[in-house]
Amino acid sequence: MIVGLTGGIGSGKSTVAKLFAKYPNTAIYIADEEAKKLMNSSKIIAEKLIFEFGNETYQKGKLQRDFLAKIVFQNPEKLAKLNAIVHPEVRKHFQDFIKINQDKSLVFYENAILFESKSNLICDVIITVFATLSVRVERVMQRDHCTEEAVMNRINNQMSEEAKMLQSNYIINNDTLLHTQNQVKNIHNILTEKRITI
Ligand SMILES: CC(C)(COP(=O)(O)OP(=O)(O)OC[C@H]1O[C@@H](n2cnc3c(N)ncnc32)[C@H](O)[C@@H]1O)[C@@H](O)C(=O)NCCC(=O)NCCS
Numbered sequence: 040m041i042v043g044l045t046g047g048i049g050s051g052k053s054t055v056a057k058l059f060a061k062y063p064n065t066a067i068y069i070a071d072e073e074a075k076k077l078m079n080s081s082k083i084i085a086e087k088l089i090f091e092f093g094n095e096t097y098q099k100g101k102l103q104r105d106f107l108a109k110i111v112f113q114n115p116e117k118l119a120k121l122n123a124i125v126h127p128e129v130r131k132h133f134q135d136f137i138k139i140n141q142d143k144s145l146v147f148y149e150n151a152i153l154f155e156s157k158s159n160l161i162c163d164v165i166i167t168v169f170a171t172l173s174v175r176v177e178r179v180m181q182r183d184h185c186t187e188e189a190v191m192n193r194i195n196n197q198m199s200e201e202a203k204m205l206q207s208n209y210i211i212n213n214d215t216l217l218h219t220q221n222q223v224k225n226i227h228n229i230l231t232e233k234r235i236t237i
């Protein structure tokens with residue numbers, strides 16, 4: 040079963056993914072981390088990014104994240120171009136991950152922009168992690184030592200939490216860690232049962 044795990048920036052997806060990872064029947068694919076690795080290792084991606092955004096995109100073969108972030112998070116057209124270059128390669132890479140993890144009953148695909156990238160279409164079940172806007176902004180500012188403006192630029196390029204939740208099978212309210220742990224345990228039980236009864 041492919042389980043999509045989504046939620047806006049700072050909602051707590053990685054935190055929730057780590058909790059699910061404790062169960063031996065799960066495999067977790069963090070799309071954002073894999074995208075970062077692919078953007079530094081894939082020649083196909085690098086060539087296309089340089090063509091689109093210029094030579095400054097890489098320095099000594101390393102992706103210049105700040106440079107790219109400043110362009111794309113203030114320009115939806117540029118962001119769409121970046122997505123069109125990166126997302127197909129991430130999806131291919133995830134297909135390989137599924138093959139490698141065929142023995143796992145639950146393969147998680149964690150992606151902040153699951154719906155926006157249409158990756159929801161490859162998922163059997165979708166979980167959205169929710170935290171209020173003010174909590175998310177505060178948590179990200181603390182985690183990344185960045186400004187509120189930088190967080191809001193990303194949030195403004197993502198689908199609303201309400202729209203995500205309406206299209207999800209399960210919602211995790213990530214207020215306190217204890218509450219989140221309990222919700223993860225319940226959902227894991229339900230999904231594991233479902234797998235058995237299919
Ligand atoms: C533009 C980049 C280089 C900026 O890097 P930076 O280190 O500043 O940000 P980082 O990658 O840590 O992303 C922080 C958060 O921004 C949000 N975000 C990232 N990419 C996107 C996107 N394409 N659209 C909307 N929000 C995004 C996510 O919530 C993410 O967790 C980077 O975000 C990127 O490469 N994005 C394209 C890859 C992608 O789409 N990843 C998302 C899942 S595949």
Ligand SMILES: Nc1ncnc2c1ncn2[C@@H]1O[C@H](COP(=O)(O)OP(=O)(O)OP(=O)(O)O)[C@@H](O)[C@H]1O
Pocket residue numbers: 046047048049050051052053054055071151178179182213214215216219
């Ligand atoms: N329930 C919680 N209580 C307190 N802090 C939390 C809680 N959940 C997550 N955090 C903290 O909030 C920050 C954001 O969480 P996390 O990195 O899991 O979010 P994310 O949705 O994966 O973010 P991104 O979209 O940026 O990748 C982290 O520093 C994390 O440790």
